[in-house]
Amino acid sequence: MHFEAKAYTVDLSDYKEINRTADLVKKDIGKVDILINNAGIVTGKKLLQCPDELMIKTVAVNTNALFFTAKNFLPAMLESNKGHIVTIASMAGKCGVAGLVDYCASKHGAVGFNDSLASELYSLKKDVKTTVVCPIYINTGMFDGAVTKWPTLLPIMEPEYVVDCIMEAVLTDRAFLALPKFSYIFMALAGLLPTEVISLYGDHFGITHSMDHFKGRQSRKA
Numbered sequence: 001m002h003f004e005a006k007a008y009t010v011d012l013s014d015y016k017e018i019n020r021t022a023d024l025v026k027k028d029i030g031k032v033d034i035l036i037n038n039a040g041i042v043t044g045k046k047l048l049q050c051p052d053e054l055m056i057k058t059v060a061v062n063t064n065a066l067f068f069t070a071k072n073f074l075p076a077m078l079e080s081n082k083g084h085i086v087t088i089a090s091m092a093g094k095c096g097v098a099g100l101v102d103y104c105a106s107k108h109g110a111v112g113f114n115d116s117l118a119s120e121l122y123s124l125k126k127d128v129k130t131t132v133v134c135p136i137y138i139n140t141g142m143f144d145g146a147v148t149k150w151p152t153l154l155p156i157m158e159p160e161y162v163v164d165c166i167m168e169a170v171l172t173d174r175a176f177l178a179l180p181k182f183s184y185i186f187m188a189l190a191g192l193l194p195t196e197v198i199s200l201y202g203d204h205f206g207i208t209h210s211m212d213h214f215k216g217r218q219s220r221k222a
């Protein structure tokens with residue numbers, strides 16, 4: 001079998017550039033069957049130390065870009081009643097973490113985007129699928145320095161494991177994937193408990209202080 005791959009470069013913090021690049025893709029390739037919104041950035045500073053420009057860029061890349069990639073590629077999916085939009089969000093889109101105010105806000109936005117889009121597609125009775133992925137820390141370099149207090153329950157996951165899980169979720173049309181598995185219990189409890197208890201709970205599992213020694217990406221890993 002013969003496959004061809006083509007790459008396009010786009011700055012996702014600039015919606016006009018997203019629109020321009022999407023037009024180019026549609027002109028060159030035609031219909032896009034699967035859109036994977038994977039790009040993301042993190043500032044990793046507490047709110048009062050967070051530079052304004054970085055907070056704005058975090059929301060632009062992690063949340064706003066989703067509107068524009070989807071607006072560009074969804075119409076052809078709706079027309080053919082076939083397609084899949086994958087949103088790589090984060091467990092930070094389901095809970096709050098000290099040192100991740102802008103990132104958590106942007107990932108809550110990503111989860112909200114996905115959930116509302118799924119609801120719109122359901123109401124339109126269209127067979128376009130959505131999958132939202134909410135992992136905890138992954139060893140890609142993006143969160144270097146972040147620590148876990150309970151590596152058995154909440155390990156820093158290897159990218160290969162996460163990719164395998166995402167592939168399986170997409171191929172089986174799963175609407176929601178949380179990683180690692182323990183995070184399903186974590187989310188269920190977080191949904192039931194009062195805020196004060198959630199803070200204690202976050203402390204107990206080391207989530208509150210997980211970003212205290214954050215360094216972020218020092219250099220790109222192969």
Ligand SMILES: NC(=O)c1ccc[n+]([C@@H]2O[C@H](COP(=O)([O-])OP(=O)(O)OC[C@H]3O[C@@H](n4cnc5c(N)ncnc54)[C@H](O)[C@@H]3O)[C@@H](O)[C@H]2O)c1
Nearest residue numbers: 010011012013038039040089090135136137138140142143
């Ligand atoms: N690494 C983790 O611990 C972790 C945990 C949960 C969720 N995530 C999410 O997974 C996704 C992938 O992250 P990763 O860990 O592979 O990080 P990464 O830094 O290796 O990859 C992020 C990618 O986003 C691209 N990107 C950043 N800004 C961009 C921009 N303005 N325009 C276009 N592309 C841009 C980068 O070029 C890079 O390829 C992100 O959405 C991230 O938020 C990561």
